[in-house]
Amino acid sequence: MSGEILVVNSGSSSLKFALFEAVPAETPMGLRLRCRGQFAGLGDQARVELGAGFDEPPSDANTAALCNVPPMLGHPGALARLLEWVEANPALGDLRAVGHRIVHGGAKYRDPLRLDESNLGELQELVTLAPLHQPHGLAAVRALADLRPALPQVACFDTAFHAGQPAVAQSFPLPRRYRQQGVIRYGFHGLSFDYVSRVLGEQELPQHRQAASSGRVIIAHLGNGASLCALRDGRSVAATTGFTALEGLMMGTRSGSLDPGLVLHLILQEGMSAEAVQRMLYRESGLLGVSGISGDMRELLASRAPAAAEAIELYVYRIVREIGSLAAALGGLDHLVFTAGIGEHAAPVRAAVAKGCEWLGARLDTEANAAHATDIAAPDSRLGLWVIPTDEERMIAWYTAGVMLR
Ligand SMILES: Nc1ncnc2c1ncn2[C@@H]1O[C@H](COP(=O)(O)OP(=O)(O)O)[C@@H](O)[C@H]1O
Ligand SMILES: CC(=O)OP(=O)(O)O
Numbered sequence: 001m002s003g004e005i006l007v008v009n010s011g012s013s014s015l016k017f018a019l020f021e022a023v024p025a026e027t028p029m030g031l032r033l034r035c036r037g038q039f040a041g042l043g044d045q046a047r048v049e050l051g052a053g054f055d056e057p058p059s060d061a062n063t064a065a066l067c068n069v070p071p072m073l074g075h076p077g078a079l080a081r082l083l084e085w086v087e088a089n090p091a092l093g094d095l096r097a098v099g100h101r102i103v104h105g106g107a108k109y110r111d112p113l114r115l116d117e118s119n120l121g122e123l124q125e126l127v128t129l130a131p132l133h134q135p136h137g138l139a140a141v142r143a144l145a146d147l148r149p150a151l152p153q154v155a156c157f158d159t160a161f162h163a164g165q166p167a168v169a170q171s172f173p174l175p176r177r178y179r180q181q182g183v184i185r186y187g188f189h190g191l192s193f194d195y196v197s198r199v200l201g202e203q204e205l206p207q208h209r210q211a212a213s214s215g216r217v218i219i220a221h222l223g224n225g226a227s228l229c230a231l232r233d234g235r236s237v238a239a240t241t242g243f244t245a246l247e248g249l250m251m252g253t254r255s256g257s258l259d260p261g262l263v264l265h266l267i268l269q270e271g272m273s274a275e276a277v278q279r280m281l282y283r284e285s286g287l288l289g290v291s292g293i294s295g296d297m298r299e300l301l302a303s304r305a306p307a308a309a310e311a312i313e314l315y316v317y318r319i320v321r322e323i324g325s326l327a328a329a330l331g332g333l334d335h336l337v338f339t340a341g342i343g344e345h346a347a348p349v350r351a352a353v354a355k356g357c358e359w360l361g362a363r364l365d366t367e368a369n370a371a372h373a374t375d376i377a378a379p380d381s382r383l384g385l386w387v388i389p390t391d392e393e394r395m396i397a398w399y400t401a402g403v404m405l406r
């Protein structure tokens, strides 16, 4: 199989894409990236941001056709433009397959899945479990199937990486029948944890730390959505996200874990509809709700408003407390890794989290942290501290190539 694999990662207002060479590779790192980019602000302020990575730069006319988008452009329009640009681009080979990030695979789907009408219908039933993600991911599959019916499409699930967790980590203390119905803690951001854990495995560990290491790792994926994963020997053993990607940490606009009694109070005493509660918990809470300013960490770090500082304080506090919980589940901790937008770029957030983990042996190298170095632990740190940029698109391309070559 030669040519290209297109990766599509659909968010609520963005569509990230990447093209990788469609050749077999032993590891995800062995795949060659041709280019990546994203449509941001879809629906009202659409724009295209194109990353580097071309051997032959695309012609101006070609790229202008992709990048000059009307502000109201939506997901279907973005996909149509993307396809036309890829197919007209002389620097790229034929499109062999499209790989998608589909957030929820439910109880049935773990492995990467070649999509068809029947399994698409089953995945559609999971939209209420991931209202910010599942509808957009599946709409992208349908839009591409309409445009190019013969093009194979593969779903890669965020839940898959956590499927092997011990039953106790997946269980809710609810009546038994719910577990049989698939009401368990699935966990999300699995493609990111999978990738980051592989990269961590390639790092050269300083001698004193290697000796202490017995493979107990927490990865903090801090993007718009945020979660922690506890890993032992590279496998997920617990995560902060649960049945949905609402549980766990405070996020950009999501509340994270709450007292379930509070949800009952909002419905029964305050008279809120279930839909209004859903909107508040997914879209109006988290950094946005607490600060009243923005759900975007960059804006909050730049703000002098006390409410911005309060939101960041709560964000960090929640992370530190959940690290304590996962460290207990692991029976100790050897390495803490930061990834995704905030984890990779927000040095003050990393510093505050590391400070809260001093009881676990964390000592930050402040200069390395300010420089966003890979290894940010001070020489006397018992805990390994790392910054590893995630690459969900590379994982999707690798799994998609695996399905196509099977
Ligand atoms: N230089 C930066 N400093 C602080 N925060 C940043 C920086 N760059 C990005 N971020 C934050 O990263 C978050 C988005 O993370 P990202 O992983 O891109 O999100 P998504 O979940 O949409 O993939 C936003 O809160 C944004 O403010
Ligand atoms: C599952 C999830 O929360 O994803 P994201 O961080 O992309 O919103």
Ligand SMILES: [Mg+2]
Pocket (backbone or CB within 6 Å): 223, 224, 225, 340
């Ligand atoms: Mg993301």
